[in-house]
Amino acid sequence: MMSADNTVPQQVSQSEDLSHLNKTEKKARKALEKLGMSPVSGITRVVFRRPKGMMLAVTEPQVFKNIEGNTYIILGEAKVEDLNQQAQLAAQERLRQAEGQNLVNDAAQDSATEDEEQDESGIDSKDIELVMQQASVSRAKAIKALRANNLDMVNTIMDLTT
DSSP, X not given: OOOGGGXXXXXXXXXXXXXXXXXXXXXHHHHHHHTTEEEEOSOOEEEEEOGGGEEEEEESOEEEEEXXXXXXXXXXXXXXXXXXXXXXXXXXXXXXXXXXXXXXXXXXXXXXXXXXXXXXXXXXXXXXXXXXXXXXXXXXXXXXXXXXXXXXXXXXXXXXXX
16 A cells, blocks of 8 residues: 555656646637647747847746647646847846956945045045035045046046946
């Protein structure tokens, strides 16, 4: 006698495993089999390419093939996938990673430049504070950027934040 833990799974053919389908789906499958369509196993994803980078993807499809020809019927839930949007998301992710690397490099440079005392002569301390606050940078970096932009606060902030 076998216990419930030691049961051996039995292979069930696709036509016999229709218990999870509703009545309409069962009728459609029987009609397909009557038309000479045989089930194809082993297909995990079907993708239809559309114009302008759009795709229809069916994950875990049920595929039927006509025995006589090269005709297929795919059953399953189709989801719209936009290649352009996926490419944009991938580019944004790469940009974030690059910015993260730049932040690490900038932090190393900031620590090196913060050790050096920056000459504040000719620069209003309020301008320095405003640049520090708006660009979220150290005092030394704000002074250096203000000097590089000829004390133009708008361009300094834009350079530091982009």
